[in-house]
Amino acid sequence: MSSIAAVGESYQKFNPRAYLQNNYMPPRADFSSEDCVVPWKLRCLAEAFATGDIHGRTLIDVGSGPTIYQLLSACDHFEEIIATDYLEVNRAVLRRWVQGEPDGFDWSPYIKHVCRIEGKGEQWKEKEQKLRGKLRQILPIDVHQPEPLGSQVCQPADALVSTFCLEAVSPDRPSFERALSNVTTLLKPGGHFLLIGALEESFYLAGEAKLSVVPVSEVDVKEALSKSGYRIHDFRSYLMPPGLKIGVDDVSGVFFVHAQKKSVA
Numbered sequence: 001m002s003s004i005a006a007v008g009e010s011y012q013k014f015n016p017r018a019y020l021q022n023n024y025m026p027p028r029a030d031f032s033s034e035d036c037v038v039p040w041k042l043r044c045l046a047e048a049f050a051t052g053d054i055h056g057r058t059l060i061d062v063g064s065g066p067t068i069y070q071l072l073s074a075c076d077h078f079e080e081i082i083a084t085d086y087l088e089v090n091r092a093v094l095r096r097w098v099q100g101e102p103d104g105f106d107w108s109p110y111i112k113h114v115c116r117i118e119g120k121g122e123q124w125k126e127k128e129q130k131l132r133g134k135l136r137q138i139l140p141i142d143v144h145q146p147e148p149l150g151s152q153v154c155q156p157a158d159a160l161v162s163t164f165c166l167e168a169v170s171p172d173r174p175s176f177e178r179a180l181s182n183v184t185t186l187l188k189p190g191g192h193f194l195l196i197g198a199l200e201e202s203f204y205l206a207g208e209a210k211l212s213v214v215p216v217s218e219v220d221v222k223e224a225l226s227k228s229g230y231r232i233h234d235f236r237s238y239l240m241p242p243g244l245k246i247g248v249d250d251v252s253g254v255f256f257v258h259a260q261k262k263s264v265a
């Protein structure tokens with residue numbers, strides 16, 4: 001079995017609820033402290049969209065997983081948002097959230113926090129409904145394919161978002177770089193890419209699943225983006241404090257990049 005096929009096999013045991021519990025509940029989701037990792041991620045995204053530079057008709061979220069927090073600041077700037085994931089279990093979690101089914105994960109603390117830091121006086125139920133209205137497609141994706149969405153998407157997107165996906169599905173650095181190159185075909189020249197990921201992580205847990213991750217450094221990420229024809233506008237790193245090293249992974253930090261795909265010369 002190829003190493004990429006082995007990654008796909010390992011994801012069959014991925015448990016969305018366990019994954020959400022590990023990463024999107026306290027202590028990692030503590031909104032009382034700006035130093036906590038989840039508020040840091042939300043602030044990076046809110047500030048990038050607050051520049052007004054990132055807007056258009058369509059935004060694609062690559063490897064959404066079972067989460068929607070990564071789209072909260074985007075929803076004011078695009079007409080349509082397309083979520084994607086490799087696993088049907090995750091796409092089903094997202095569909096249930098879009099349909100407002102009651103038994104899902106409670107994202108309200110995230111929506112309230114983003115409304116607060118955006119400072120536009122937006123009510124959280126208003127933002128929740130706005131995102132639900134824009135999240136019109138939830139598609140299968142495989143970043144290891146030259147056409148990650150198959151033939152599903154007609155024209156390139158105006159922007160991409162991706163959080164914690166590429167390094168968590170790539171067995172090694174060349175595969176990580178190829179996956180980035182593959183997803184770049186989904187983005188129009190001049191389009192913006194907001195990428196969040198784990199630094200120097202080698203594994204993470206999601207219920208019974210123990211998933212391998214290719215450890216990447218800041219330099220590795222910057223090199224990969226440069227090879228795929230991006231200009232980096234902003235690169236930030238967060239150092240995981242000891243109190244947030246809770247055994248669900250061995251991540252040493254988190255990176256945020258605002259990059260732009262160079263227009264063809």
Ligand SMILES: Nc1ncnc2c1ncn2[C@@H]1O[C@@H](CSCCNC[C@@H]2Cc3ccc([N+](=O)[O-])cc3CN2)[C@@H](O)[C@H]1O
Nearest residue numbers: 023037063065086087141142143164165168169198204249
């Ligand atoms: N071939 C494929 N193409 C696209 N997506 C695929 C493919 N295979 C699996 N997927 C899809 O990609 C996956 C995305 S979730 C990946 C989790 N990454 C690691 C985890 C995340 C995390 C989160 C938060 C924090 N923190 O400190 O706040 C730290 C960390 C570090 N650990 C999953 O949805 C799978 O379904």
